[in-house]
Amino acid sequence: MVMSVAAPQARGKYSEDKIFGANNRANALADKLGVDRVINGTVGSILDEDGNLVMLDVVRQAFKELLPKDIISYAPIQGYPEYLDAVIDQCFGASRPDGYIRACATSGGSGVIHHVIHNYSEIGDEILTSDWHWGAYGSMCIDNGRKLREFELLNKDRKFNFEDFKAHVTDLVAKQLNTVILMNSPANNPTGFALSGEDWDKVLAFLQEIVTNKEKNIILVPDVAYLDYSGEKSECRRFFKKFGNLPANILVIVAYTLSKGFTMYGQRMGAMIGVTSDADVAEEFVAINQYSNRATWSNSNSAAMKAMIHICEDPEKIKQLDAERANYFALIKERAELFMQEADACGLVYLPYLSGFFITIPLLGSQTVCDELEKENIFLVPLGKGLRLAVCSVSKKKIHGLAVKIKTVTDKLGIDR
Ligand SMILES: Cc1ncc(COP(=O)(O)O)c(C=O)c1O
Known part of the structure; x- marks a missing residue:
């Protein structure tokens, strides 16, 4: 042995x-x-x-111009306030959803997925994602004592398999207090598939219906790691608008990362962005995820945040x-x-x-x-x-x-x- x-x-x-x-x-x-x-x-x-x-030239330049203190300082645990504002703006663009929007810095998009699993599901729960998904989802579930469950992303017509999605969500809502759904769209890894506007409409209408008058919660996680290479800037962000005005027991947490959009893969910088119609849920979102930052990697990479801030405060950049x-x-x-x-x-x-x-x-x-x-x-x-x-x-x-x-x-x- x-x-x-x-x-x-x-x-x-x-x-x-x-x-x-x-x-x-x-x-x-x-x-x-x-x-x-x-x-x-x-x-x-x-x-x-x-x-x-x-490496994008504008990012290269921003790193070159950093001061030593930008690089070596401890940043606030939640992230620099200007970073959090820039993240929300960069992510949603002209399609900012209505409601309370809060952000918390994380270690890349991976950090978002980790905190969502850790803070919004219980040990032993199943987390739902599509059969075609990024392998790290499974490891993160197992490492946290959860299981990954898969619905079929595509039906036989090669379209979003809404029926299978519905069946799995219905089952999970019956069994668990919280149903966490990881939805990697647009530009799904590994397929390049994306939900259409109508697919999102159907998903959101169904999620509202399934938790109405129930003491059950849905945590919907659009993982938008590849957003910036998924289409024309405003067109590919249009679906974000749909996440406004959902009931208080549906929390949307967008998994945002600088890895691809800012070509900062190894800098390990991202953010979780919570969208909710409820002030308490918004406050809790910041409190529990900031706590988990402190309890895992502490504060995030100052240099990466500062470089992003400097780009985003200048319209020319x-x-x-x-x-x-x-x-x-x-x-x-x-x-x-x-x-x-x-x-x-x-x-x-x-x-x-x-x-x-x-x-x-x-x-x-x-x-x-x-x-x-x-x-x-x-x-x-x-x-x-x-x-x-x-x-x-x-x-x-x-x-x-x-x-x-x-x-x-x-x-x-x-x-x-
Ligand atoms: C689907 C998906 N989500 C999130 C990420 C986030 O990566 P990172 O933690 O490097 O930001 C990746 C990176 O490969 C990915 O493929």
């Missing part, structure tokens, strides 16, 4: 990060053969057409930020469209992609397909039910021909969907 001194609930925890593993192998091979001969579709960050990690994001949104779109065109031409099926960093090819036996593709110097991420390709990081030159290569390998292996 393997010796363990871990406490019982921590024994056997082990995370083999398939994404970082494949990325490391791809980089090692690129060092040996040259970058041009390797296709690394694992990286969830924007790389330019030459394969360099992109915001213009530059918007223009830079629009360029990268267009670049990712071109790559995705090229891949989809070629996939259509060769009969390779992919899940409905609207925007975002990733495209998913649904299939069984993803590990075998990835192993085979690696023999051709192509690195993708194997998922439980498919393969994930990061269109944010593969140049158009390398995307060209990739769909055919994947199709050839799946045909050769006799892989069925």
Whole structure:
């Protein structure tokens, strides 16, 4: 037996990060053969057409101009007030919902998900998300003594599966005091799918109906990590307006992060934004999440907050930020469209992609397909039910021909969907 001194609930925890593993192998091979001969579709960050990690110029400049005290100071536990205002403004834009809106700084979007699970569900509860979801959701639930439950994101017509969503929520509301729903839209990781305006209307009408006259709560968490690359600035934010005027037992907590929109991935800076029609719920939101900040990582990264504040207090810099994001949104779109065109031409099926960093090819036996593709110097991420390709990081030159290569390998292996 393997010796363990871990406490019982921590024994056997082990995370083999398939994404970082494949990325490391791809980089090692690129060092040996040259970058041009390797296709690394694992990286969830924007790389330019030459394969360099992109840092937005306006962000680079803002970091350069920071004073030592901006960088090294302890920030307030809730976050600098100007940061919290900037976060709310950047997130909602012209579509700020009505109601009490409060923000609390977190360690990236991950910090938001952690605090939501920790503070709004009980030990043993199930947390609901879609079957196509970011893997860290599951780890965060398990690490906190909760379970992740999945509804089917798509129906057989490849549209939002409202019926399955309804069935799972109904069951959870009957069983639990709080039902936490993690909804990664727009630009879902890993599919690129998004709920339409009508989908959101149906979801919100149903959620109101299911908790009316019940002492039950819904905590709805739109995870908008990829918001800034999901469409035209005001158009892609329109759905936020729908979160106003909901009953007091429905709390919306938007999971916001600077990781992608400000290309600050490693800076670990985000915010949870609570939207509620109830003053007490708003006050409690700040109190309990600020407490959890203190009780986990304490205060957040001062430099990252200050850099964001300096950008957002200058209209010219915001213009530059918007223009830079629009360029990268267009670049990712071109790559995705090229891949989809070629996939259509060769009969390779992919899940409905609207925007975002990733495209998913649904299939069984993803590990075998990835192993085979690696023999051709192509690195993708194997998922439980498919393969994930990061269109944010593969140049158009390398995307060209990739769909055919994947199709050839799946045909050769006799892989069925
Ligand atoms: C769906 C989703 N949510 C949230 C995040 C937040 O990441 P971070 O904690 O780096 O801000 C990510 C990053 O990969 C993500 O894919």
